[in-house]
Amino acid sequence: MMTNISNKGFVLIVDDNPTNLSVLSEALGSEGLRFRVAVDGESAIAQVERNQPDLILLDVQMPGINGFETCRRLKANPVTQHIPIIFTTALADIDSKTKGFSLGAVDYIPKPFAQEEVIARVRVHLRLKLLNESLEQQVSDRTIALQETQVQLVQQEKLSTLGELIAGIAHEMNNPISFITNNIPPLKEYIAGVTELLRLYEQEYPNPTAKITTFIEDLDLNFLLQDLTKILSSFQLGSERIQLLSTSLRTFSRSDSDTKLFVDLHLGLDSTLMILQHRLKGxxxxxxxxxxxxxxxxxxxxxxxxxxNQVFMNILANAIDALDEAITQGKMSNQIPQIKIATEINSQQMVVIKIGDNGIGVPERLKQRLFEPLFTTKPIGKGTGLGLSIAYQIVVKKHNGTLEVSSQPGIGTEFTIAIPTY
Structure with a gap:
């Protein structure tokens, strides 16, 4: 049965070209879809803040602020960030598309418009939005089997979107990183050469003029030359850290959704930890x-x-949340917040990964429900209840493995993943 998407909300069309507005309006109107129009980014933002649409068709090239900046501002506002945005553009290059997805867009519609494509893409994303909004109500009325199907769909969409976003960010980072790292060695040589030249001048001309002597003293030349070396070392260390982060992002974003590969799971764990570094810091x-x-x-x-990698991310992020909550509730006294990760091969020749924390723990009556879809122990707005159910689907259904949890309130929680090597 088709979801009825014509009786709720409206689509906002943002374009400064009357012809484009006419084509898009005709396409949406022919399907009985309600729509409104804005001719530039500023007025679009003002309209959205007054009356939120269900979907935005946003032109990239406009006078004033362009579509990319308009999208950035809408996604930066908690009130409007959830509204799906489809870019409409004649720009077909990969960099433009990557930029759009990295800003939070859900799709692209190329120009010139094909009416059938406009209608199809708009219908898909309106239907997805309605399904997401009604997911909790649907689950309460459906069977566990349907719940698992919904979770799998969310998992695939989440992995795909996350993979595209992270891969795009890593791609965008590559050029500036390479520019910095490739220029540090010659810069070191140039500074060393200039430093040696100054030393030679000092030896050959030990009695400079008063003007030069004053300038050297004001400049604190010896300190400057020493500090230049330290600054360059800092640049090198920083660029190496960024390169490591870029590598971690690429490792994490490898979806490989259709093909199994023989890989080192330690690289997956390490890349996930690198991405979570900002949450681990004090x-x-x-x-x-x-x-x-x-x-x-x-x-x-x-x-x-x-x-x-998605499993590792979900479990490690949960561990961090548990530690944050324990500290907020004052339940850790003088303990140091810790996450322990251990890996081994068990007697059944399965790879075992244990991820534990010393957070608040989970009561026995709730422990058995942790892998249920939409079940969460977190406050409203802090969790979707999908993270661990997705992890369970991936480990058990996709890899014929097991995912178990042991927990004691006030002591901590440990998740044990076991999957076959073949």
Whole structure:
């Protein structure tokens, strides 16, 4: 049965070209869809803030602020960030598309418009929005089997979108990173050469004029030359860190959704930890979360690495949330927040990954429900209840493995993943 999308809300068309507005209006009107029009980014933002549409068709090239900037502002506003945006553009290059997706767009419609394509894409994204909004109500009325199907769909969409976004960011980072790292070695040579030249001048002309002597003293030349070396070392260290992050992003975003590959799961764990570094760091509310790794000698495992990375991300993010909550509730006293990761091969020749924390733990009555779709122990607005159910689907259904949890309130929680190597 088709979802009725013509009786709720409206589509906002943003374009400064009357011909484009006419074509899009005719396409939407022919399907009985309600729509409104804005001719530039500023008026579009004003309209959206007054009356939120269900979907925005946004032209990229407009006077004033362009479509990319309009999208950025809408996604930066918590009130409007959830509205799906489809870019309409004649720009077909990969960089433009990547930029659009990285800003949060859900799709592209190329110009010149084909009416059938406009209608098809608009219908798909309006239907997806309605399905997302009504997911909780639907689940309460459907069977567990249907719940699992819905979770799989969400999982595939989430992995695909996340993979595209992260791959786009990593791609955008490559050129500036390469520029910096490739120019540091010659810059070091140039500075060393200039420093040596100054030393030679000092030896050959030990009695400079008063003007030069004053300038050298004001400049504090010796300190400057020493500090230049330190600054360059800092640049090199920083660029190496960014390169490592870029590599981690590329490793994490490998979806490989249709093909299993033999991979080193330790690389997946490490790349996920690198992405989560900002959440592990200390802040004013809590000390840094310590991560201890006890990696065994593992063979390469035949798996969907992008999906396994999603499992690691969901479980590690949950562990961080549990530690944050324990500290907020004052339940850790003088304990240091910790996450422990251990890997090994068990007697059944399965790879075992254990991820544990010393957070608040989960009561026994709730522990058995952790893998249920839409079940969450977090406050409203803090969790979707899909993270662990998605992890369960990936480990158990996709990899013929097991995902178990052990927990004691006030002591901590440990998740154990076991998957075959073949």
């Amino acid at each position: 802040n004013g509310d809590r000390p840094r979360i310590e991560v201890s790794k006890s990696y065994g000698k593992l063979p390469k495992v035949n798996c969907y690495i992008g999906q396994m």
